[in-house]
Each structure stands twice: as structure tokens, then as C-alpha cells.
Amino acid sequence: MNKPTRVPHLFRRPEQLAPADVPMETAYQLEQFLYAEAELLDAWQFNDWLALMAPDVHYWAPVRENRLAREAEQEMYPPGTAAHFDENFKMLGQRVARLYTHMSWSESPASRTRHLISNVRAHVTDNPDEFRVQSSFHVYRTSSERHQDSVIGRRYDLLRRADNDYGFQIADRTVVFDMSMLLVKNLSSFY
Amino acid sequence: MDISEFIDPEKGLIRGEIFHNKEIYDQELEQVFARSWCFLAHDSMIPDSGDFIQNYIGEDPVLVVRQKDGSVKAFLNQCRHRGMRICRAERGNTSNFMCSFHGWNYGLDGEVIHIPHEKEIYDNLDPEVFRATQVRLANYKGFIFGTWDETVADFEEYMGDFAWYFDAYIDRFEGGMEVVGVHKWVLPANWKFNAEQPASDMYHGEVSHASAFQVMMPISEEDGAPPPWVMQQLGVLSEPAGFQFSAPNGHGTGWFKGGMPLMDETIMNWHQSTREEVSERLGEERFDLAGHANIFPNFMMLSNYTFRVTHPRGPDEMEIWAWSMAPKNASAEVKDAIRLDILRTFSPAGMFEQDDAVNWEEEQRIMRGHMARQKPLIYQQMIGQARYDADGLPGKTVDHVYAEEAARGMYQHYADLMSGKPWPELEKIKKAREQKERDEIAARASPAPKTAAGGGQ
Ligand code: FES
Ligand SMILES: [Fe+2]
Numbered sequence: 001m002n003k004p005t006r007v008p009h010l011f012r013r014p015e016q017l018a019p020a021d022v023p024m025e026t027a028y029q030l031e032q033f034l035y036a037e038a039e040l041l042d043a044w045q046f047n048d049w050l051a052l053m054a055p056d057v058h059y060w061a062p063v064r065e066n067r068l069a070r071e072a073e074q075e076m077y078p079p080g081t082a083a084h085f086d087e088n089f090k091m092l093g094q095r096v097a098r099l100y101t102h103m104s105w106s107e108s109p110a111s112r113t114r115h116l117i118s119n120v121r122a123h124v125t126d127n128p129d130e131f132r133v134q135s136s137f138h139v140y141r142t143s144s145e146r147h148q149d150s151v152i153g154r155r156y157d158l159l160r161r162a163d164n165d166y167g168f169q170i171a172d173r174t175v176v177f178d179m180s181m182l183l184v185k186n187l188s189s190f191y
Numbered sequence: 192m193d194i195s196e197f198i199d200p201e202k203g204l205i206r207g208e209i210f211h212n213k214e215i216y217d218q219e220l221e222q223v224f225a226r227s228w229c230f231l232a233h234d235s236m237i238p239d240s241g242d243f244i245q246n247y248i249g250e251d252p253v254l255v256v257r258q259k260d261g262s263v264k265a266f267l268n269q270c271r272h273r274g275m276r277i278c279r280a281e282r283g284n285t286s287n288f289m290c291s292f293h294g295w296n297y298g299l300d301g302e303v304i305h306i307p308h309e310k311e312i313y314d315n316l317d318p319e320v321f322r323a324t325q326v327r328l329a330n331y332k333g334f335i336f337g338t339w340d341e342t343v344a345d346f347e348e349y350m351g352d353f354a355w356y357f358d359a360y361i362d363r364f365e366g367g368m369e370v371v372g373v374h375k376w377v378l379p380a381n382w383k384f385n386a387e388q389p390a391s392d393m394y395h396g397e398v399s400h401a402s403a404f405q406v407m408m409p410i411s412e413e414d415g416a417p418p419p420w421v422m423q424q425l426g427v428l429s430e431p432a433g434f435q436f437s438a439p440n441g442h443g444t445g446w447f448k449g450g451m452p453l454m455d456e457t458i459m460n461w462h463q464s465t466r467e468e469v470s471e472r473l474g475e476e477r478f479d480l481a482g483h484a485n486i487f488p489n490f491m492m493l494s495n496y497t498f499r500v501t502h503p504r505g506p507d508e509m510e511i512w513a514w515s516m517a518p519k520n521a522s523a524e525v526k527d528a529i530r531l532d533i534l535r536t537f538s539p540a541g542m543f544e545q546d547d548a549v550n551w552e553e554e555q556r557i558m559r560g561h562m563a564r565q566k567p568l569i570y571q572q573m574i575g576q577a578r579y580d581a582d583g584l585p586g587k588t589v590d591h592v593y594a595e596e597a598a599r600g601m602y603q604h605y606a607d608l609m610s611g612k613p614w615p616e617l618e619k620i621k622k623a624r625e626q627k628e629r630d631e632i633a634a635r636a637s638p639a640p641k642t643a644a645g646g647g648q
Binding site: 061063065066067068071077080081082083084085086087091094095097098101103104105106107144145147180181182183184185186187188 | 279280281283285371372373374375376377378379399401402403405406407510515527530534535538539540542544545546548549550552556
């Protein structure tokens with residue numbers, strides 16, 4: 001784990017920096033999907049949220065570190081190493097189920113969250129039904145009497161057209177938190 | 192400040208003041224952290240010459256560096272000139288460290304090797320004075336500990352009987368351990384909560400972590416019922432039996448008879464398959480002898496191969512630096528199962544860890560109250576039940592996994608250090624205390640006449 005394989009830094013991959021190239025209507029649909037997803041999370045409709053995940057979903061959030069400038073490309077741990085989330089559909093299902101046990105004390109009483117989604121940019125892929133969609137998030141949370149915190153970052157999604165109310169499923173999501181040491185007490189939500 | 196009025200280990204009473212008071216906190220940095228052995232690194236974190244990681248002893252940043260000759264050195268990550276942080280990365284590889292304030296340059300060993308314009312501006316430079324402050328190091332089976340204190344005993348002696356228990360976490364396998372993951376995060380609570388709990392509190396699991404046990408328990412696809420191996424695991428939890436160990440230097444550990452419950456089938460099968468190998472290495476009796484533990488002050492570990500330091504950050508904040516480790520010679524599949532299991536249970540997003548956070552946060556918040564710090568908190572589980580060298584277990588143990596013997600032991604040692612008495616004197620006090628306790632236990636056990644001093648209840 002000490003020698004991460006040299007992969008281009010997630011933030012600097014050319015295909016992600018390229019101008020958005022989906023038609024305006026598709027862009028609108030993708031954005032609306034992300035807003036709907038956020039609303040389900042803030043409304044504690046986690047089973048409905050889970051239904052937006054494709055059966056083959058991979059939901060992953062790498063750990064980041066302070067590195068020397070010349071080692072900056074390695075500031076994010078590569079796949080298969082240090083991560084905050086590294087989940088398939090079944091694993092996400094366990095996390096959702098936990099929230100409904102009424103004994104998940106970190107969320108019982110429930111915290112109040114607001115998922116703010118912005119800077120949405122989308123690209124076409126070789127598959128006409130799949131789109132690479134990047135979005136930034138700010139998850140504001142208060143819990144208990146006076147705890148409050150914010151988790152901010154960017155997501156790299158593969159969204160797939162699907163026959164459901166919201167038109168898409170999440171086939172792949174990488175969540176990048178804009179923190180090295182996490183300055184929050186836990187990551188008890190979804191991002 | 193005399194803190195003895197807040198801690199009564201014999202009665203098992205401890206006042207919340209020690210979690211709240213800023214003066215006590217500052218005293219801890221001096222009397223506890225600067226006088227104890229603290230975990231700094233594992234060999235596998237810095238395999239090659241020039242590899243370094245930064246860690247902390249209390250609030251003091253320390254660079255731990257692999258030298259050209261393969262040895263390890265560590266020094267305070269503070270420039271001798273104006274006190275700037277010498278190296279601002281938490282990990283990496285380098286040939287030297289240049290302070291980015293005025294450019295003093297330090298070698299891998301902390302010696303100053305270049306000072307801009309040195310000839311013109313310094314008369315004669317004494318390397319002793321300019322060298323970065325060195326840490327005294329010990330390497331125990333790949334685990335590197337450091338201390339500033341020249342008077343504290345060597346690390347193995349400092350661990351005492353705990354070394355035998357520590358091996359059940361880290362020395363199960365030929366080839367040792369390696370790091371497979373890392374998490375760092377901040378919690379709004381006193382560091383001692385995350386020292387006391389792994390040393391002593393197995394009791395909270397069935398309530399605090401009820402939700403995680405419930406949803407992570409595998410169920411068979413056919414009838415939705417847990418398979419037999421899971422039922423066996425749950426049996427361990429429903430009739431908890433086990434032991435707790437408490438060391439004179441504040442270390443503690445506890446474990447279930449029959450081992451910690453495992454919820455992952457890959458890990459479970461692998462774990463069982465290692466019984467022979469581990470028994471051959473450590474003895475059959477140590478196969479199941481890992482649960483949770485803390486090496487005082489702040490190095491905690493779990494049998495799932497989580498290893499962490501809990502850094503103090505003021506009376507009401509801690510940083511948790513947690514490494515996931517795996518046996519080096521385990522298969523790639525097993526290592527990955529261990530990595531995933533830890534990140535899904537005991538990381539900031541982990542389904543167990545999230546719920547621990549909320550307990551500590553609320554405890555800390557309430558300690559702000561005046562009344563909340565008046566009545567002592569009750570640490571009396573299994574009080575008066577300690578035995579020495581019983582059931583084949585070295586040192587002081589109690590015959591239940593739900594106990595507070597190790598918490599009492601931890602706070603006794605904490606109070607000893609906080610008294611400011613020098614280590615040689617503390618060692619004498621500890622020896623006398625242990626002898627007295629051994630004598631009392633012997634007197635209770637022997638069928639002496641009723642009038643015998645210290646006789647039973
Ligand atoms: S503070 Fe480091 S060179 Fe001046
Ligand atoms: Fe816990």
C-alpha cells in the first residue's frame with residue numbers, strides 16, 4: 001500500500017476536464033436526476049435511494065493525504081487500498097437497513113441533512129445509454145442539540161438510463177471528500 | 192495540580208473533571224504523553240531508505256524515517272531555528288528535509304546538513320544544538336514506539352505481562368503484519384474515552400453496536416436464516432464469557448472465550464484455517480485471546496487488525512489515526528476482505544464506529560455542566576475479583592469479559608503519572624501495590640481463621 005500504482009490524479013484526467021458534450025436536454029435530465037437523488041437522501045427515503053443504484057454499482061471514496069509537491073499525484077489512495085467507502089449493492093443495502101433499525105445511534109435521533117448539488121458536467125460514452133457525470137456536493141448536517149458540520153467534495157458518476165421513475169441508475173460513483181484528515185465526527189450519510 | 196481527589200481506583204470512582212479540565216489536559220501532555228511509550232509507526236509503513244511518516248507524541252509532531260542503513264530514527268518535526276514544521280507532508284520518500292521558512296536542511300537522521308549563508312552569519316555551529324530533537328525508539332516485532340523520556344523502562348519491561356497478550360494480536364503469523372488501509376478523523380471528545388474503552392469496555396457492544404450486528408449478520412439466500420456458523424458467533428454474544436487483563440502500567444485487554452464474533456465468511460473461514468499455525472506459534476490458549484486492547488496511553492487495537500493512536504487535541508477533542516493491517520503472508524483475497532471489513536465497521540464511515548462517536552460526543556458535551564462533574568462515575572464491574580496468574584493467564588485478570596478492572600488499572604496508572612513522581616519511584620510504588628494485592632488475594636483464598644486480617648466478606 002505504500003507504493004500506490006501511478007494513476008493520473010482523479011481531478012486531472014483529460015476526459016473529465018474536457019468540455020461537456022451531452023445535448024442540452026440530456027444535461028437537464030441528468031441534473032434533475034441528481035437533484036431527485038439528493039432530495040430522497042434528505043427526506044430519509046433510503047430504500048428509494050437504494051433503488052437508484054444499479055445491481056452492479058460500485059460506490060467508492062478514496063482516502064487522501066498531504067504529500068510532498070513532487071508526490072502530489074499520489075495524494076489519493078488508489079482502488080483496493082485506503083477508502084472511506086468501497087461498496088457493492090449488497091453492502092450499501094446493509095448500510096440502508098442499519099438506518100431503519102432505530103438503533104443506529106449516530107442517526108437516531110436522525111440528523112438533519114441538506115445535499116446541495118452543483119457544478120454538474122456530463123460527457124457521453126461509447127454506450128448511448130451511459131453518461132459520465134461529475135457533480136460537486138455540499139452536505140450540511142446538524143445533529144443532536146447543536147452539532148453541525150459540512151462535508152464538501154466532488155462525485156464522478158456513471159449514470160445509466162433505466163426504466164424507473166427518475167430515468168437513470170447509478171452504475172458507478174466515486175466520491176472525493178475535500179479533506180485529508182476528516183474534520184467531522186463520522187460519515188453517517190450517503191454522498 | 193493534584194488530581195488524586197478525582198480518581199479512586201480502589202473504590203472504582205472517577206470524576207468527570209479529568210475529561211473536561213484544561214489545566215489537567217496541559218498536565219497530561221507533560222506528565223503522561225512525554226513520559227510514556229507512544230506508537231509511532233510500523234516497519235511496513237516505511238520499507239525503503241528515505242521513507243518517512245509523520246506521527247505525534249501527544250501534540251508534538253514526530254518524523255519517523257527509514258535510514259540508509261535500514262535502521263529507523265525519529266525526531267521532533269520542528270525546526271530548531273524558529274520552530275517551523277520541518278516537513279509538511281504526512282508520508283513520502285525523500286533524501287533530506289528542507290524547512291521552507293529559511294531553508295535549513297536536515298538529513299534523514301535529523302542532523303542539520305545545510306544552513307543558507309551559514310559561513311557569514313554563524314560563528315561556530317554546534318551540531319548538538321542544531322540537531323532536531325531526537326526520540327528514543329523501540330521496535331517490538333515491527334511496531335515502532337517512541338518516548339522522550341530517558342528514565343522510563345525499556346519498552347518490553349514497560350509492557351510487562353501485556354507483551355504476552357499483545358502477541359496474540361500482532362505475532363500470530365510468520366512474516367508479521369503489513370498496512371492495508373488508513374483513516375484519520377477528528378472527534379469532539381477527550382482522548383481517554385478511546386483509551387479506556389478498548390482497554391476495558393466490551394460491555395457497550397451489545398447495545399451501542401446492536402444495529403451493526405443486526406444488519407451485517409449474513410443470512411442464507413434460501414430461508415433468510417443465519418447459517419450455523421453465524422449462530423455459533425451469536426451464541427458467544429448472548430452468553431458473554433471471557434476475561435479481562437489489567438497491567439500496572441495502564442495497559443488493558445479483554446476477549447470473549449471462543450473468540451470475537453466474526454461476520455464475514457471469508458475472514459471466518461480463513462481465521463479457522465489458521466488455528467493450527469497460530470496454536471503452534473503462540474500455544475492453543477492464545478488462538479482466541481484477542482478482542483480489544485490498549486497500550487497506555489493511546490495505542491489501541493482490535494482483533495480485526497485495526498490499530499490506532501488516539502491523539503489528544505485539547506480536553507474536548509481527539510484525532511484518531513487508524514491503520515488497517517493484515518498478516519503479510521495471507522492471500523490477497525483475505526487481505527482485501529480484512530481491509531473491507533475494517534472500513535465498513537471501524538472507520539469514520541464504519542457501521543460500528545459511527546455509533547461510538549455519538550457516545551463520546553455526548554459524554555464530553557455533558558461534562559461542561561457543573562453537577563455533571565460532581566458525583567463520581569461508577570467503574571465497579573468485577574471489583575475485588577482480580578486474581579494473579581490464574582487460568583494460565585499471566586498477571587492480573589478477572590474472569591469476565593464485561594468488567595472494569597482494566598479501566599481501574601488504567602486510571603490508577605494515569606493518576607500515578609499525573610502525580611509527577613519520577614519513574615523509579617513509581618516503579619517502587621507499583622511493586623508494593625501489587626504485592627499488597629497479591630497478599631490480600633492469598634489471605635482471602637486460604638481457609639484462615641475468621642479473625643485473619645483482610646479476610647473475606
Ligand atoms: S524556521 Fe526553519 S529555517 Fe527558519
Ligand atoms: Fe465500540
